[in-house]
Amino acid sequence: MRRRIVAGNWKMNGSKDLVQQLVGPVREQAGRLDNGAKVVIIPPALYVSAVQAEAGDDLATGVQNVSQWQSGAYTGEVSADMARDMGCGYVLVGHSERRQLFGETDETVAAKVEQVLQSGLTAVLCVGETLEQREAGDAERVVATQVIRGLARVEGESWSQVVVAYEPVWAIGTGRTATAEDAQAMHAEIRNVLSSMKAPAESISVLYGGSVKADNAAALFSEPDIDGGLIGGASLKADEFISICRAFP
Numbered sequence: 001m002r003r004r005i006v007a008g009n010w011k012m013n014g015s016k017d018l019v020q021q022l023v024g025p026v027r028e029q030a031g032r033l034d035n036g037a038k039v040v041i042i043p044p045a046l047y048v049s050a051v052q053a054e055a056g057d058d059l060a061t062g063v064q065n066v067s068q069w070q071s072g073a074y075t076g077e078v079s080a081d082m083a084r085d086m087g088c089g090y091v092l093v094g095h096s097e098r099r100q101l102f103g104e105t106d107e108t109v110a111a112k113v114e115q116v117l118q119s120g121l122t123a124v125l126c127v128g129e130t131l132e133q134r135e136a137g138d139a140e141r142v143v144a145t146q147v148i149r150g151l152a153r154v155e156g157e158s159w160s161q162v163v164v165a166y167e168p169v170w171a172i173g174t175g176r177t178a179t180a181e182d183a184q185a186m187h188a189e190i191r192n193v194l195s196s197m198k199a200p201a202e203s204i205s206v207l208y209g210g211s212v213k214a215d216n217a218a219a220l221f222s223e224p225d226i227d228g229g230l231i232g233g234a235s236l237k238a239d240e241f242i243s244i245c246r247a248f249p
């Protein structure tokens with residue numbers, strides 16, 4: 001049985017006020033979910049403690065990025081061990097904004113995944129094609145390559161600490177969502193790729209991300225290989241985020 005997960009990626013948004021307004025109501029509703037979904041809040045690292053103070057046991061927390069190194073003279077970086085030390089359970093790795101704006105390669109992504117797994121946390125590997133790549137008929141190859149290279153250092157028991165998030169770049173923050181059928185097709189392909197890597201593909205959660213909203217989440221989450229969502233903009237609104245958390249069949 002795969003874990004259902006809805007994770008809210010706040011990106012570089014938020015404030016102490018937002019934490020106060022949003023986390024309490026989300027926690028209250030998350031505690032009443034009867035669909036088994038794990039709800040995760042992923043604020044900017046600076047706000048993790050403030051979120052945790054409001055989150056109780058019903059919400060997990062994560063960070064949006066960690067260093068590919070364990071510790072040392074890397075000014076400005078935060079390590080996976082620090083994320084664990086501060087009570088986080090999840091780390092996003094290789095989000096398309098990190099790949100596009102901060103030059104993260106599949107190699108740095110693989111090193112970060114390794115750090116996260118060594119820390120005992122769950123790595124949420126983000127993969128997805130650009131519009132140009134999709135229109136060129138290259139989407140599946142691009143995504144398969146990101147999965148294979150990003151997870152190249154994973155082995156044995158540590159597969160249980162891996163989640164994959166399929167986020168077509170053209171759908172992130174654009175209001176354009178993949179159809180449920182197209183998303184399902186890519187999720188099934190990701191599972192095939194995981195199987196070819198000798199991973200326990202049937203037990204790895206594969207989330208969809210890219211302009212998920214209250215009104216399209218149910219169709220996406222009804223697909224057999226879509227195990228939940230990675231939610232950007234809509235995770236900043238308590239009511240909408242909660243509706244998404246409830247959207248499983």
Ligand code: PEP
Pocket residue numbers: 009011167171172173174175209210211212230231232233234
């Ligand atoms: C994201 O940041 O991972 C994301 C999917 O953003 P949005 O939901 O705003 O498209």
